[in-house]
Amino acid sequence: MQLLPLVLLGLVLGISGGWIRLGSPQIPIASAGSNHGLLMVGSFLGTLISLERSMVMSRRLWLLVPLITGASILPFLLGYSQAGLLLLMAGAFGLSAIMHMQTLKHPKFHTVLLYAGSASWFVGNFLVWQGGLIAAGTTWWMGFLLYTIVGERLELSQFLPVPSWSKNALKSFLALFTLGLVVPFHSWGNEIIGIASLLISVWLLYFDMAKVAAKKHAQFRYIGIGLRVGYFWLGLQGLVLLGMESHALYYDLMLHTFFLGFTFSMIWAHAPIIFPTIFGIRETPYHPVLWATWTLYQASLLGRIICSLLGEYELRKIFGVANGYLILVQFGLMAAIVFWKIQNREAMGSQNHNKTLKADPTLDPRA
Structure with missing residues (x-):
């Protein structure tokens, strides 16, 4: 709960940046507009996902990872974008370390996919830091979220009966998506990613437990x-x-x-x-x-x-x-x-306690 304010602040600033970019500055913070994508994907979503994955680790020290990504909000807000980006790179590296350890402990496809997601986030952040262009990292950020979401869907439904051929098909679609990330976007990369996204969406609609x-x-x-x-x-x-x-x-x-x-x-x-x-x-x-x-x-x-x-x-x-x-x-x-x-729970608990005391007054410590 202690990190919740950072998550919410990242969300509010990210949304305000989106409004500015639309031409409607509801909350006129110029730095939020210029760092809109970094705030939404990194400071908000990255912190939320890092918090989720670090909570299952046995040592609370891993909570430093979402703390680092959440702390990126301050330099972004003050206009120090490079410092904020370095914090996001450090957080992405930390999340990759978490997923490396979880993959070694549970070497299954969904953990490998979650690992690939965290690595994609790091690559996207690195490309933005190296070239100074947000667009350079956006497809890799999509990879971060797609791999993470599909990995979590597979984790939640890993014990459901799914034909082996369909699992292999999904792996092929995800491999195609990865190829699209590597190929330059405006040559064939966008078409490859588009085909892969369409195929993955059809797979999820047909095989995911959500339809049940x-x-x-x-x-x-x-x-x-x-x-x-x-x-x-x-x-x-x-x-x-x-x-x-x-x-x-x-x-x-x-x-x-x-x-x-x-x-x-x-x-x-x-x-x-x-x-x-x-x-x-x-x-x-x-x-x-x-x-x-x-x-x-x-x-x-x-x-x-x-x-x-x-x-x-x-x-x-x-x-x-x-x-x-x-x-x-x-x-x-x-x-x-x-x-x-x-x-409501506290009120019900209080009512039940009072009923118990009425039934047996000797239980009242004041008696």
Whole structure:
């Protein structure tokens, strides 16, 4: 819980940077605009993922890794981008060390994939640091999140019966994605990544356990539908990469179908499972009220993408600002749900205690 403020600050600054880049500075912090991608992928998502992976380590010393990535916020905020980037590189190296140890302990495909994700994050950060261009690292950052998310899906469903040929097919698609990272983006890299993203999304839609969860009720349905919508966003990104290269907003479409569509859908779907472990709470951050803001977010993002495709820039700006606010509202609702559940649990505990005392007054220590 101690690192939660850093995670939230990274999110708020990253969103404010996105608003600035859209031309609507809701929170006018110039350094947040110039470091928008580094804040969102590194200071927010990198810290969140590093916190998740370090929590399963036996020594608490590994919590220094998310602390380092979270600390990158301060130099980014003050305009010292190189210092912030060095902290993110150190954090990515630390996460790679964690995953190296976990892979040695559990040498399975999903741990290798998580290891590849952390290494991709380091490579992306290094390329940005070396060349000074954010675009140089963005595809590797996508690799970081794709490998991590797919690795976690495989980890959660490792005991489910899946045909061996389908596992080999997924490995081939992921290898194709890796090839796309290595090949220069504007030669064949974008097409290779696009094909791989499309194939991986189809695989996840067909073989992932989310299709079973989506048919259930309450929290399971929320998780299942959230995951499957995320897989559709990944497939849409693949289509953008394959067919929209000549569009004026090609780069923006490619990034935000992935980072806002795929990645945030994954975060919110996994939140009821992962957040209690990460933040050391017993209550799950799920309530049916989340459906309202989740639906509005998906609709606003779809509106942003459609307006980008049509060249409706003012409407695109409105939808983009709404995206940011709805992200904050969704996380705020999750926090409120957890707080409300804690209050209810404590109140129920107090009522049960009073009932016990009424039934047997000798148990009252004041007697």
